[in-house]
Amino acid sequence: MERIPVLQVGMGGVGRTLVEQVLTFNERFGGRYGFRFAYVGLADRQGAIVADERIPPAVLLEALAAKRAGSSLADVPAGGPLLDWRNLLTPVPCIIVDVTAQDDAELGLAEAVVQGHRVVLANKKPLCGSMETFRALTERGNTRYEATVGAGLPVISTLRSLLDTGDPVTRISGCFSGTLGFLMTQLEDGQPFSAAVLEAKQRGWTEPDPRDDLSGMDVARKALILARTSGFSAEMEDVAVEPLFPDQLGALSTEEFLAELPTLDHEYRDRFDTIAGQGTTLRYAAQVALDRLSVALTEVPRDSPIGSLRGPDNLVVFQTQRYAERPLSVRGPGAGVEVTAAGVLSDMIALGREWR
Ligand SMILES: NC(=O)c1ccc[n+]([C@@H]2O[C@H](COP(=O)([O-])OP(=O)(O)OC[C@H]3O[C@@H](n4cnc5c(N)ncnc54)[C@H](OP(=O)(O)O)[C@@H]3O)[C@@H](O)[C@H]2O)c1
Known part of the structure; x- marks a missing residue:
């Protein structure tokens, strides 16, 4: 042996x-x-x-x-x-x-x-x-x-088998963060932003400093890995990242940041209230294409695959030459030891x- x-x-x-x-x-x-x-x-x-x-x-x-x-x-x-x-x-x-x-x-x-x-x-x-x-x-x-x-979802292996069989990728999109997925579902259900972040932290679903998740950098890294694996030559600076907190909260200690979280409750309530009744919702979504690399809070139809995600589930949608009209997707729990x-x-x- x-x-x-x-x-x-x-x-x-x-x-x-x-x-x-x-x-x-x-x-x-x-x-x-x-x-x-x-x-x-x-x-x-x-x-x-x-x-x-x-x-x-x-x-x-x-x-x-x-x-x-x-x-x-x-x-x-x-x-x-x-x-x-x-x-x-x-x-x-x-x-x-x-x-x-x-x-x-x-x-x-x-x-x-x-x-x-x-x-x-x-x-x-x-x-x-x-x-x-x-x-x-x-x-x-x-x-x-x-x-x-x-x-543990077969994301990279799916991408590899598409590429190895000669099916070039045109776009990869979806929600790549269980933590931010949970957060969006809680906001959609009416929980204040500060309480949702603290609940995610208590469940052990955020990094010790939740700004590591809320900065969008974790999702940006995943987007860059998918882009590079797809054969796109890209650097971290090429990813447009929308953080979920303002710059001035970046300089605080973790404890000070957590104490300031309620100051963001109003803004997030407003963003969800503005789209209420329109059949849409907000998701922290990633776009990976040759001409666009971005991770941002995005308005999506509530009944779309991405809009219907609940809790910490991930969704990765591959649009390729062969899977052009009906893209191939991988969906399921995207975190956990x-x-x-x-x-x-x-x-x-x-x-x-x-x-x-
Ligand atoms: N948890 C998840 O659901 C999940 C999902 C996908 C990917 N990941 C990734 O998997 C990795 C591990 O996650 P985790 O949740 O296990 O993290 P964790 O609980 O924070 O553990 C990190 C471990 O790495 C050790 N470490 C850190 N820097 C080191 C260094 N320079 N040399 C040697 N050891 C070092 C730490 O040592 P000490 O024990 O001495 O502190 C600790 O044992 C992370 O990159 C995370 O992003 C996690």
């Missing part, structure tokens, strides 16, 4: 769930595929556990328990302090899994790909640096990133199947 070395960076909600799913895969399905994943490195912000051959399952379970209890991997008996995950790269090729939200990893990952390592990302940021780095990371086909758009980890694991399995 082949052992495929894995270095996982990140042990947050997605990372911990992924370790559990990998252990289950090894036990139940490794035999069917002829390989198992062997963790040779596991890192968080401050620490790491490493092994030459593999970290034993019992040690992985200890690491999970420690992370759930709020400790660092630096503090578990098998662990130690770590300054930089790049120090853990093995001399033989491994799968590097980035389940962090770090924003300075792309060059290290691109270099690792050149050295023969494979990369699997839930983290969008490494794909949103320069176009040149995106190409360096992806051109060999050794970097996979299904979970970066739509979490279980589905996101499963998206990462399916990329790992795909790389494992072509390992030799």
Whole structure:
């Protein structure tokens, strides 16, 4: 049975769930595929556990328990302090899994790909640096990133199969954020903006600082990833982004920002009241086309696919040469640690199947 070395960076909600799913895969399905994943490195912000051959399952379970209890991997008996995950790269090729939200990893990952390592990302940021780095990371086909758009939904794999079968994309549109989808549904149902943001935060559906969602940047990154994967050469500055709060609230601390949220209630109530009775609603929608890259609050017919979305569901609509009149769409829950980890694991399995 082949052992495929894995270095996982990140042990947050997605990372911990992924370790559990990998252990289950090894036990139940490794035999069917002829390989198992062997963790040779596991890192968080401050620490790491490493092994030459593999970290034993019992040690992985200890690491999970420690992370759930709020400790660092630096503090578990098998662990130690770590300054930089790049120090853990093995001399033989491994799968590097980035389940962090770090924003300075792309060059290290691109270099690792050149050295023969494979990369699997839930983290969008490494794909949103320069176009040149995106190409360096992806051109060999050794970097996979299904979970970066739509979490576990088959968005990137659908796009790839359209492109690989010679069906060029003319437009991709939809709602790519579960958090903003929830927010719009709550506003539509009459909840004040401030209360809806706080409820999303309490449910664990926003980043610790909700401005990371409300700025539109998370959706903009997804739009850029889809554009680049479609073959459009684009930079982050090419995406027109409409934030959901004014500039002056950007400089506040998180607590001050949360305290100021009620000052926006009136504006959002007005925007929904203005369109009441017209058969339309507002959605935070993305447009990806050669001549247009934008993410913005958009008025849409209430009975359209996008207008009928409820809660944190995502919708990604592909308009292509073949799917011109009736576009192809992928719809479903676009967030959550279980589905996101499963998206990462399916990329790992795909790389494992072509390992030799
Ligand atoms: N949650 C979802 O539903 C979802 C859906 C799709 C995509 N994603 C993406 O998946 C990624 C992970 O999400 P999450 O919810 O698991 O985040 P999270 O709970 O905040 O966990 C992030 C993990 O990354 C670690 N980390 C951060 N910077 C690091 C660095 N420089 N070196 C090593 N480790 C580092 C953190 O270490 P500490 O534990 O020491 O803080 C933590 O373990 C994010 O990029 C997110 O956007 C998430």
